[in-house]
Amino acid sequence: MKRREIESRLRAMRLVEPRPELKDVVMATAARSRPAVAPPRTAHWPGRGFWVSWATAMVLVVAGEVVVTQGARDRRLATGSARSVSDWSIDLQQETGEEIPRRVLARIERADEPNQYGAGTSFRDEEIASFMR
């Protein structure tokens, strides 16, 4: 009976669900996966720019701005509204205590200048790779 009580308490709670936009990300990544044997580390995000992962970090372009985040822990922030790179980097460093590599930031800050990239700009793989070098 007591076991049943715990079970019914648990069952009565509603499970957290994935965000709706995850499907777009998943489908975009999967589309780039074919016919590769291993999943590639980059993904196009139609209409919202470009999302790329490298090791534990990501570059995300939203509405013409480029934001940087360090892995999954900040993805919830990255998928929100676009922020300036400098605001973003301060938030990021305060929250994670991690520093964005200086040469990545320098390259990204240039991308943050007005009119350099329009909304929904997609970078080529080579350009993204150059951010990280």
Add this chain to the structure above:
Amino acid sequence: MDERECEREVIERLAAGDMEALGAIYDGHARRLFAHALWMTRSRGDAEDVAQAVFAKLASMGEQLLGIHDLRAYVNRMVHYECLDLMSRQRLRAEEPIDSALFVRDGADPVATAEIAEMEERLEGLDPEQRETVYLHLFEGLTFREAGKIMGVSIFTAASRYRLAIGRLRRESGV
């Protein structure tokens, strides 16, 4: 066409390169796949990473997909091993999850919200394997044999993990 036949058709379409079939698989499995990963990792971001990796792998499997006889169990196994890999890497980097909510809060009911928070704290104290067993048995409705196959353990181990987990939750809840 019954459910099995529909699933077979979707698998065959994806194996032939039809990405709309992947969308159908996502619609049918993403919620529980995400929840499974969330219960193991206790991190929304990590669970999304796992979901992304699992679907990317499915998309890249091509004709290997035709060997799948139970898609539901297959993706659960993929989630299980993706989560183990992820948690192993995180242990190396000593990372702690920061968004570990497992249940939806109802802001209008503070008592329910407090109860959820307490339950999550108790669940956090369980081993990931115990939490996973509770999720698979209680929320996916799997038998211990089915849950054990997904986790790569015997029916007895799965049942034992569940019993220990519920016992601990009972003691800590004062039930």
